[in-house]
Amino acid sequence: MCGIFGIVFENDRPLGEILTGAAKRLSYRGYDSVGAAAIDSQGRIDLRKAPGKVEEVAEKLKFSELTGSRGICQLRWATFGAPSYENAQPHLDSDGDLVGAHNGNVVNNAELRRQFIAEGMTVRGTNDGESCVHAVERYVNRGLSLPEAVRAAYRDLAGDFAFVIGNNRENILVAVKKGSGLVVGVGPDFTCCSSDLPSVLPLTRRVIPMEDGEMVVLRPHSVELYRVEDGAPIAREPKEVGEDMGVPEKGGFPHFMLKEIHEQAAAARELYHLLEHSEHLPQIAQEVAKARRVFLVGSGSSYHACLIGSHFFSSLAGILAIPVLPQQFVEQFGPALGADDVAVYVSQSGETKDVLNALNYATAKGVKALGLVNVLGSTLTRKVERYLPLACGWEISVPATKTYTNQVIALIALAARSGGRDLGPLAAASSWLEKAVREMDGTARALAKQLAKVQKLFILGYGLGHGVALEGALKIKEVTGIPCEGMFSSEFKHGPLAMVEQGTPVLFTASPAGCHMLTNHVTEVTCRGGYAIVIAPEHENLRAEASLFIPLPVGSEVEYAVVGAVPFQLFAYHLAVTLGFDPDYPRNLSKTLTVD
Structure with missing residues (x-):
């Protein structure tokens, strides 16, 4: 920065x-x-x-x-x-x-x-x-x-x-x-x-x-x-400035988390300009395109970005890119890895121990190591063959917001280039984010007040919404301590539905392509007395079946992937503030995890 x-x-x-x-x-x-x-x-x-x-x-x-x-x-x-x-x-x-x-x-x-x-x-x-x-x-x-x-x-x-x-x-x-x-x-x-x-x-x-x-x-x-x-x-x-020192550091916002949510538009714009002119992006895309197998490796929010990115490797490049947690990468896929494979390691800090362990293991087996990372000079940037910077600047608040969003953008860009496509659709990412933050903030604040006394939450996503649901649930768990389970919406009926009782709040989300399937999953909850809150693109059936329908201003799969997590970021932030927690420094958590 x-x-x-x-x-x-x-x-x-x-x-x-x-x-x-x-x-x-x-x-x-x-x-x-x-x-x-x-x-x-x-x-x-x-x-x-x-x-x-x-x-x-x-x-x-x-x-x-x-x-x-x-x-x-x-x-x-x-x-x-x-x-x-x-x-x-x-x-x-x-x-x-x-x-x-x-x-x-x-x-x-x-x-x-x-x-x-x-x-x-x-x-x-x-x-x-x-x-x-x-x-x-x-x-x-x-x-x-x-x-x-x-x-x-x-x-x-x-x-x-x-x-x-x-x-x-x-x-x-x-x-x-x-x-x-x-x-x-x-x-x-x-x-x-x-x-x-x-x-x-x-x-x-x-x-x-x-x-x-x-x-x-x-x-x-x-x-x-x-x-x-x-x-x-x-x-x-000149104008006379009256603020105290704390306000300018946070850009006038009460917390860094809210400031960084608002900074996502600027960060996306910088990243797009970098990717547009990057000499490394086409080289990395070429390595991905010729690989036997591609793995997207990340922890926490980075893993959720990998889940979303994998959709676009399929749809834009026809490439099967497997999103995987780093320890799972070693334990589940390790014996089968070889020199024709490529791993893209995704990390905010570039120092995440789980990711570095996976990188060391796979590199010894001949797997080509590529990276998406925010901190240049970090261990990850020194160990991979090539990397793309996320260009987010410093993210002070412990919960990832702008780094997660730029990871999603970078993965979509890499998928597009691997499939021989240009980055044109991503040129509007900054304006999408600006609009989403502006239009969703008041709604998220009101929802936080409405749900401030809940004891548990669920966020269910279909298709692209799966990664968004997991990221939204993680944000809520991080900053509020409220149990919040995120999952693929069609899996809810395979057991977790038993936890729904009268008034249980269940949040749903999906991209434009997934809204038709989400309708069935919403009615599974409402017919059992649950309170279904749908945050999705405008959809007549969903609006009719939801207990509360919150329209998400998106018009395409790419736009949803970029901004889908924004309402959940804002909801988590406002819920934490409503409950009296400091969202910048959640208990038991650190920005950079260097332990196994």
């Missing part, structure tokens, strides 16, 4: 404490490396960076010694290039005259790097933040001023990002916004910019929010805003 901060003063002064403090206040965003740079009045650039935590890196590299009239710090969340000194930000240009850092993803990074190398630039790493700096260098070398070079570079950079850059000649910083967050702060003797408010508010409460397609030139006593497209100046006065 990354975080950037830049500040400009009139004269040289100690900057170490300011830059370190700003980095610490952005650390909630998640990161794997830290860097800071100061530029003094003599034009000397002092750059210090390394993988690690803010406190450790700042102490080891003596950030306290940084002095200058302007400075930049950055926390990097790896997407392009593993955590390393070369990939840590900020970055220098070829000659060390420019220094800059970015937040976001420049999805044509690989193509740009090849161009820069061909043009004779010194490319030190594989990070897209470095590509931002070289993109500006290209136009500075052609005689453009720094602001004009930034405007020109903006057009070469594809994706969603914000970056800030300075040179060793002028006492200015230039920053630009395209999709990623950027705010400007105006102080009594300085100006600054940052990815987010927490690093600005301790310094000043006078803030100018920036919009996409805008550039800012920061000078010690002035802020100049411009439209990138035509260079036209923008008049916008």
Whole structure:
């Protein structure tokens, strides 16, 4: 998810404490490396960076010694290039005259790097933040001023990002916004910019929010805003911000879980752009397409994403991809595994012990190892042959929300490419998620109040709805502690139906293709006095038979797969809050599971 901060003063002064403090206040965003740079009045650039935590890196590299009239710090969340000194930000240009850092993803990074190398630039790493700096260098070398070079570079950079850059000649910083967050702060003797408010508010409460397609030139006593497209100046006065520090960190939301549910649209957009330009996606798809057997291996929410993904390997590629839990993979399929098989390991953290155990076992038997993972530099990324990043940024709340959704999207994309199809239908994933969150939040809150006193719950899904039902049940169990069983809806009559009595709430869900079968399963519950709550696309028979019908705004199988879990995420969240639980930190659970 990354975080950037830049500040400009009139004269040289100690900057170490300011830059370190700003980095610490952005650390909630998640990161794997830290860097800071100061530029003094003599034009000397002092750059210090390394993988690690803010406190450790700042102490080891003596950030306290940084002095200058302007400075930049950055926390990097790896997407392009593993955590390393070369990939840590900020970055220098070829000659060390420019220094800059970015937040976001420049999805044509690989193509740009090849161009820069061909043009004779010194490319030190594989990070897209470095590509931002070289993109500006290209136009500075052609005689453009720094602001004009930034405007020109903006057009070469594809994706969603914000970056800030300075040179060793002028006492200015230039920053630009395209999709990623950027705010400007105006102080009594300085100006600054940052990815987010927490690093600005301790310094000043006078803030100018920036919009996409805008550039800012920061000078010690002035802020100049411009439209990138035509260079036209923008008049916008600073606003006084009154929030306390906790609110900006959560983006104005009361809990990280709710914030991350709302972030799913942005995360999906970033992932789609990455996949669209990915060099690895077609290579991984080729490996999958020629495999004898394909296994999708994951635990918890990742397994539920694999269940949904397997449908699309069948329907889009004609490939039988078997979703399997990692320990089950070893115990059930281990003896039959061989060199013609492929396993796609799916993990949020890349450190899940169950998954790594399965990977080690299968790799020893010759199984080709591929990955979908959110944390670059994790053990999983080092052990697989190729992987796709999930591009979610840091997910602080223990229950998976945006990582689960991006896993589903990535698996659908991989299935499509394996079948020789394009990613076109997924281009709308971001807008689907935005609409689903907006339209389902109030309903989920009302349902949570209605069911706040229940002692047990069931979620039944048909077809694609099976994975959604399991994920919804897991969310409820995680954040409320209420027993909630998720299962394939047709299996309910094979035993569990015995638990239904007068008023027992049973939730149902299905994709458009599964609604016709779900009707029978609903009536099995209602005729025995159960309370059937159906969350599904509009369907006349289902609406007629349900005790409560909640229309899910979807029109296709792919759209349902992407947004089907959203109402259950929101319901689980609101139910936890109604019951007085903190949904971010459920009891007995950890974000990363490193035990067997």
